[in-house]
Amino acid sequence: MLPGDKASGEIRRAYAYTAAKLTAWKSSTLCQVGMASAIGVGRYRAVWQLPDARRLVFGGFIGRLPIGVTPIAIILAVHQAYGSYITAGIAVGTYNAGFALGAPVLGRLADRYGAPLVLWLASAAHLPVIVVLVVSISTSWSLGMVWTTALCVGLTAPPTSPAVRSAWNALTAGPGQSLRRVALSLDSVSFELCFIVAPLVVGVFGLSGRPVLALLASGTFAAIGAMLIASGRHINRARQESSAAFPRSGPSAIFTPGIPTLLVVTAALGFALGALDITLPAFSSAHVSAASAGGIATALFALSSVGSVTGALWFGTKHFTAALATQWAYTLAALTAGLVMLSVVTNIPMMMVMIVICSAPIAAVATVETSMVAAIVAPSALNEAYSWNWTITVVAVGAGQVLTGAVVEHFGSAMLGFLLAAAGPALGAVVAALPRSKLRQAEAGAQKS
Template structure:
């Protein structure tokens, strides 16, 4: 496992791109908790804190595919860095103005979310040009998914550390400065500066004109619903079994399970149809959600939460492969950004849906929602199996390979040829 990831990281610029993207995404990963802590430090209500965090999330969901399309049109440096600066400035305005002028606070967090640069989609568009071989790109996608889990686990800890050492205002400022520096590191790298999207056919739908991509987005909307529902259903369970500490353990276990699953998935080379593999992974994901309804004691529930996360990162990593294959030429960054947005929107829907379910039926019915959502996701993938089959004309082969002394032809990853 380690050797596979080390091979990726030894590739020129790979570590810089991965680290820069993770640091650049810190403001986005920590925005919700940072906003809530800052509003409470300013004396605002939880309702205001939640509303501001929601506005940031909605603006971010809107901005990601729009900025992704601009990246495909104009390149990464001309979009990513200005967007990162604008997002950081907007959050700085929020940090300095506080919650006194409420309209300014809403406008500032909306601007920060809207201009969050699509670094995640941009990195996945760069991997094929950095790594060249399709097998390595698949491993990089899995490593990327694992790194995201680490970031979403460590990010909130960094926020609380900044708050304890300085203040909630300082946390907002420090994390957004770090985000700009991370984006700067990425866009100044030679792969980012050299990357160009393929010529694209003018179409107002952009990446969304691909039936395969629409099928993936439909399936992963419900994966997002499952994720959002667990975060709500775990609250009443934790209240009955020890409070906030138990809730923290459950969320940490969910992330740890995804981290372990993603690490294991990326440790080997996968062959065969990725669409079929994705159906299997989503089926396993749905099955592993079902035991949560047993609601055993705290230790058992933590183990079940870890199990529930095991197939999440592999499913997302496999989806990255299919997104690349189905993205129309010249829309790869936008397509990846749409997947990120869809999962985010699904999580918001799951959060809103599970609240009334928990109030009506308690934690048991709340934990039934992720299993149901995972099943619907599987049904979508099954119903669209033909659409998700490898598109005709996507198999491009290189006439020679620098890695093969016999010059045998090998499949070239589609976005690598676009790049």
């Protein structure tokens, strides 16, 4: 054999060896990815097979649609009847105030007397009050009557969201605790989908020229969802077993060690969401005509929800060993980075791509938040704890909307709106990351007990 032939043979053998190794590596990597995907899907399938899981998913989705439908319907209906956005703003503000005030009270009653009873009674009061609001708007009653009725609509809103979350915790207690993150991620997805479907529901009635009828649909959704959750046999049995192990006693859940700090971090996410409510329409108005701005803003909100849902589905399949407070700090930091990135986007097509990517941590933040509440609060106080969580979120969203609206209006810059939105989760990440915070102490104490 000639020297050149020998060298060529060695090169061919080396090439074949390298190619074989690369093929093996690719096969191994693809196998690992496939196994990870299968495990993730398997976890969601396991949650789906839990007793009453379908009832929780569908009942929770239907029962929480009013959270997105009612405020939009009030604004459109009151503006149509009275011709003033200021009047409509006051009406939706009084509704939100009633919701924020009533939620902790109904949550505490649900812990004391059982969620099913409170859901039934709240539904029985809520739907008639909705009817009164519809009549008062349709017949142009006094504004004082409209605002008072809107307040009562918020006060009587069934505590479906706290009931759903506490039910998921009850169903995944004991041997099923390994599925809790997946279950709560699925719940976050269901909740996020409400904000995609809700504007479509209102839009159907708006196109017919009768947005006030969307309020009747909202009341019907609330009643159906509450009844589905309240009538779940397995859900109620799991709740009773959980409450029997940890009987309700003592002061409000808000005084549980770690909860005040948790609510501060919760407010951070709410502030960011409120800021985005103003900033995305402002960004749209700055880049397209006034006639197209509304449609573009709606598309951006929908894409944000798509990103959030995708992030939640991925997050639910992962197993993290870090403390929940640490996970919360990381997800909040990721959200902060995403919002800062949005501040440098300069055109609509790029924003449509970036909003999906940068919104991915939103539902993951909410999932860790929900898990944290369950970790430090006794099961018999979860309804009230989750209600306080929601109350603080509503207040923080309002604060984010007002402050960001003032900043964007004064400076005429959507970029500042995104940076202001990023300030909320940035502060939350710092608080969650503090090594000796009450939050971490409460989590560590709960793990030892």
